[in-house]
Each structure stands twice: as structure tokens, then as C-alpha cells.
Amino acid sequence: MKMKRKFLSALLLVFLITNIHVKANNPPQHIRPKSTPQQAIAYLDSLHHLAISRHWPNVNPDIFLSNLRAFAISPLRFYEGKSTNFCAYSALTYIPLHYDPLGFSQFMVTLYSKGEAKMGKVKFTPGKKVKLEAGLLKYKGPLDINAAAQMWFLSLADQFKGYLNIFNQDFDKGDENTLWAATNFSKFNRMLKRLFPAEINARGSDLVRPWLKDMYTFLQEKLKTGVVFLYLNNRRLYRKKHVRVRFGIPTHYVVLLDIYKVDGKVNIVYWDYGVKTLQQVSPRFLKTITFGVTQCILKEK
Amino acid sequence: MHIEGKMKKQLVYIIAITAFISGSCSYSKKFSREFFRENETMLNSLQHRYREHYKERPFSIEIKDRDFQQVSLEILTDTVRYIYSFYLDDPALVDTLRKYRFNISFMEKLIEDMRTTHCTWLTHLEYYENLKKQQLVFLSIRHRRLESFLKKDKYFTLAFFQYNQPFDERGRLLDRANKKVLRKINGAVFFKMTDSVAYAISSDFR
Numbered sequence: 001m002k003m004k005r006k007f008l009s010a011l012l013l014v015f016l017i018t019n020i021h022v023k024a025n026n027p028p029q030h031i032r033p034k035s036t037p038q039q040a041i042a043y044l045d046s047l048h049h050l051a052i053s054r055h056w057p058n059v060n061p062d063i064f065l066s067n068l069r070a071f072a073i074s075p076l077r078f079y080e081g082k083s084t085n086f087c088a089y090s091a092l093t094y095i096p097l098h099y100d101p102l103g104f105s106q107f108m109v110t111l112y113s114k115g116e117a118k119m120g121k122v123k124f125t126p127g128k129k130v131k132l133e134a135g136l137l138k139y140k141g142p143l144d145i146n147a148a149a150q151m152w153f154l155s156l157a158d159q160f161k162g163y164l165n166i167f168n169q170d171f172d173k174g175d176e177n178t179l180w181a182a183t184n185f186s187k188f189n190r191m192l193k194r195l196f197p198a199e200i201n202a203r204g205s206d207l208v209r210p211w212l213k214d215m216y217t218f219l220q221e222k223l224k225t226g227v228v229f230l231y232l233n234n235r236r237l238y239r240k241k242h243v244r245v246r247f248g249i250p251t252h253y254v255v256l257l258d259i260y261k262v263d264g265k266v267n268i269v270y271w272d273y274g275v276k277t278l279q280q281v282s283p284r285f286l287k288t289i290t291f292g293v294t295q296c297i298l299k300e301k
Numbered sequence: 302m303h304i305e306g307k308m309k310k311q312l313v314y315i316i317a318i319t320a321f322i323s324g325s326c327s328y329s330k331k332f333s334r335e336f337f338r339e340n341e342t343m344l345n346s347l348q349h350r351y352r353e354h355y356k357e358r359p360f361s362i363e364i365k366d367r368d369f370q371q372v373s374l375e376i377l378t379d380t381v382r383y384i385y386s387f388y389l390d391d392p393a394l395v396d397t398l399r400k401y402r403f404n405i406s407f408m409e410k411l412i413e414d415m416r417t418t419h420c421t422w423l424t425h426l427e428y429y430e431n432l433k434k435q436q437l438v439f440l441s442i443r444h445r446r447l448e449s450f451l452k453k454d455k456y457f458t459l460a461f462f463q464y465n466q467p468f469d470e471r472g473r474l475l476d477r478a479n480k481k482v483l484r485k486i487n488g489a490v491f492f493k494m495t496d497s498v499a500y501a502i503s504s505d506f507r
Binding site: 063076082083138139141142144145177238239240241242269272275276277278279280 | 377381383385429456476484485488507
């Protein structure tokens with residue numbers, strides 16, 4: 001009896017930790033983008049010139065508009081910045097850049113001009129420190145010259161908080177690299193739910209890998225019906241030192257674009273910001289590094 | 302008396318540990334200078350050849366193990382970055398180099414020179430100065446002399462700039478656009494090796 005109770009408690013714990021969502025299979029869905037890059041460009045051209053914003057004093061309006069144009073023309077060039085904790089914010093930006101570039105441009109212009117703007121169910125009202133910092137981030141590679149992306153990342157990090165941000169809630173210089181900007185798995189899913197009209201199916205957690213028999217087939221199936229985000233152990237994906245990692249934890253989000261097998265190995269194609277990446281891994285390695293899978297099925301309104 | 306003896310002992314330990322740490326720091330510095338002096342010609346040649354080849358075929362190389370048997374190749378095209386891992390004797394390595402139109406003998410020599418110089422990571426970094434894109438060659442050395450029982454996995458990293466860089470009186474690399482600010486690379490402070498080469502002892506190789 002005792003054993004049975006223990007077993008049930010353990011099962012319940014695993015269930016809670018792994019944050020399992022049981023969903024019926026959705027039919028394949030081909031979402032029509034809400035707007036096109038051409039519409040976004042036409043809108044930005046119609047603005048001609050923006051006055052310098054008193055809310056974002058370090059964001060040059062001309063650079064800002066040219067950044068927004070670049071988002072619309074080549075969305076995959078969008079880059080999180082070197083050594084920052086902005087990967088989660090970059091990952092979710094895939095959705096507005098691909099499915100509503102006009103809406104995203106309009107949102108950004110409003111945020112710039114008025115200092116606040118609404119996206120989905122969220123009204124962004126970034127704090128003063130964040131507004132002063134946008135445009136000043138340095139030594140982050142191409143993010144140095146992308147004031148619009150700096151504004152967007154800092155606003156997102158300022159707006160959304162998870163348990164990883166408990167001890168560092170207020171922005172100070174350099175916090176783009178610290179826990180202030182970090183994103184745990186449930187915060188990531190919450191951001192998606194609140195920002196976009198979408199159904200979110202998530203498997204996994206911050207500490208325990210999802211319980212999947214066949215990760216490869218699972219991911220392939222998920223890709224057929226929605227946008228798929230992976231929450232990965234970055235220390236194994238891109239090794240930075242030669243120590244053997246015993247207790248790996250996930251720290252990186254990417255957008256999975258394709259997955260297929262070649263000679264027993266798995267080729268994963270993912271967007272890791274700035275450029276698409278194709279990496280060849282073993283099925284076992286893929287399973288080891290994947291701690292979370294989020295599928296986002298956009299709803300057409 | 303007994304307490305006094307205990308305190309003395311503790312003090313000795315503290316001094317010994319401090320001396321060990323500061324000694325190992327200066328040792329790292331000494332190693333960097335010695336290693337660079339001994340291998341300067343090869344390191345310069347390596348970065349120069351890599352820089353030239355990169356213009357035609359952008360790529361990065363990682364030597365993955367201490368025995369220099371496994372290599373990871375990152376090939377950059379306009380739209381995709383390809384990441385492959387191979388054993389050096391795996392025919393798939395040559396097939397892949399051929400597929401992406403690399404000069405195979407050039408690449409073999411480059412990998413061999415990386416092995417000779419204990420280079421574990423060779424890449425190309427972009428950075429910005431006054432909104433203008435600049436480039437540097439970044440390489441990391443993994444050497445047994447930089448490892449100890451207490452401190453594992455230190456890397457001697459080198460940044461080869463295209464032209465001379467500003468340094469402060471302590472030899473720290475400065476931002477060209479604002480000489481009051483230290484220019485960090487991958488989050489680390491870099492020091493002067495030559496006018497256009499800076500180095501750091503880092504816990505990460507990339």
C-alpha cells in the first residue's frame with residue numbers, strides 16, 4: 001500500500017515537473033501570414049522620417065527605421081547579440097517577423113514614438129533605465145548597430161519575469177548578460193501565449209528532459225502543424241570548454257526549421273539568429289541536449 | 302597559546318594559498334609571452350593563411366579532443382551555417398571539404414599546423430567601431446602547461462587585429478572609439494601582445 005502511494009506520488013511529481021500537455025493531434029495547418037514584408041516596407045517608407053524620441057534618447061531614428069527595414073527584408077538576419085541572454089526573445093521574434101512583419105513594424109514605431117505599445121494581450125511600458133540603455137549596448141557583434149533589436153529585447157526582458165529573474169528584477173548596466181535577462185521554460189511559453197494568438201503545446205522543463213520515446217519522429221510531427229522551439233543544453237550544443245558536463249541544464253532557445261536523417265545521423269536545421277544552422281548529430285545526442293519542445297500553432301483571426 | 306598556534310597555522314595557509322594563486326596567475330602571463338615568442342612565426346602564418354582563405358570560403362575549425370583526432374567544421378554560406386564533426390581519418394571529412402569546394406591540401410596543412418601549435422579553435426569574429434564592421438582572427442590554445450590540479454581548462458586566446466590597437470598603461474585593450482573603455486572580446490579583458498595582437502587567459506575557448 002505504502003509502495004503504491006510512493007509510486008503514485010513519484011508519478012505525479014514527474015508529471016508536474018515535465019509540464020506535460022496532452023493534446024489531440026491537430027490537422028496540418030498552413031497559416032497565411034497576416035501581412036507581407038512588402039506591406040511593412042511600404043508602411044516604413046510612408047513615414048519618411050521619425051523625430052528623435054524623448055523616450056529612447058540613445059536610439060537614432062534613422063538607424064531605427066533602417067533596422068526595421070532590415071527585419072522585413074531579411075528576417076533570418078535578426079541577431080540576439082554575443083554573450084547576451086536574449087536568445088529566448090530572439091526565438092519568439094521569429095513569429096512576428098514571419099507572420100506579421102507589418103504589425104511588428106507598427107508596434108515598434110509606436111513603442112519608439114510613444115514609449116509604450118501593445119502586442120497581443122501585453123501592454124509594454126518599459127522602465128526608464130531600459131529606455132536609456134537601448135542604443136548603447138556594445139561588443140555584441142551585429143547587435144551593436146541594431147538599436148531597434150536592442151529596444152525590443154530590453155523591453156521584453158523588462159516586461160516578463162520568471163523565477164530566474166527573482167534576484168535581479170531591475171536593470172543595471174551589463175544586465176543583458178546576467179539573470180536579469182534569463183528566461184526559464186514556463187516564462188518562455190507564457191510570453192508566447194500572451195503575445196500571439198496561438199495554441200501552445202509544450203513538453204519538457206528546466207531540469208528534466210521530456211519523456212519521449214522517439215524524439216526525432218515527435219519533432220517531425222510537430223513541425224508539420226506549427227512553429228517549433230527547442231530549449232537546449234547550449235554547453236553541449238556549442239562546447240566552450242573541454243570539461244565533461246555531468247549535470248547539463250538547458251540555457252538556449254532555437255527555432256527548429258527542419259529535421260531529417262542521413263546515414264543514421266540526424267540533420268537538424270534551426271534558426272540560431274543571424275543565420276540558419278544545419279548541424280549533424282546522433283539521435284542520442286539530440287535527445288540528451290533537448291530539455292523542452294514548444295509547438296506554437298498560430299490561429300488565423 | 303593553543304589558539305595563537307592555531308591562528309598562526311591558518312595565517313600560513315592563507316599566505317600559501319594566496320601565493321599559489323598569484324603565482325599561477327603570473328605563471329599564466331609568463332606562459333602566454335613565452336609561448337607566443339616561441340611560436341610567433343607559426344601563429345602569424347596560421348592566422349594569415351586562415352584570413353586569406355576565409356575571404357573565399359568562410360569557416361571555423363575546432364579540434365575537439367586532446368589527441369587531436371576529432372575535428373568539428375563550421376562552414377558558413379550566405380544563408381546557412383553547416384556544422385559537422387569528423388574523426389581525422391574519416392573519409393567523410395575529405396568528401397565534405399570537396400563538396401564545399403575547399404582546397405583539401407590547404408585544409409589538411411592548416412589542421413596539421415593547428416595540432417603543432419596546440420590550437421583548439423580557429424575562427425573569425427566581427428565587431429563594430431563607430432558603426433563600421435571590422436574583423437579579427439581569434440584562436441585558442443589548449444596547453445597542458447595551463448592546467449593544474451586546482452584550475453582546469455584554461456585557454457590562451459589570441460585576437461589578431463587588422464591594424465594597431467590602443468592599450469592602456471597596464472597593457473589592457475581599449476575601445477578605439479572611446480579610449481576610456483576596455484574593449485572586451487567574448488566577455489574577457491584582453492592584454493597587449495604586440496601592437497595588433499591581444500591575448501587573454503580564458504576559461505572558455507570560444
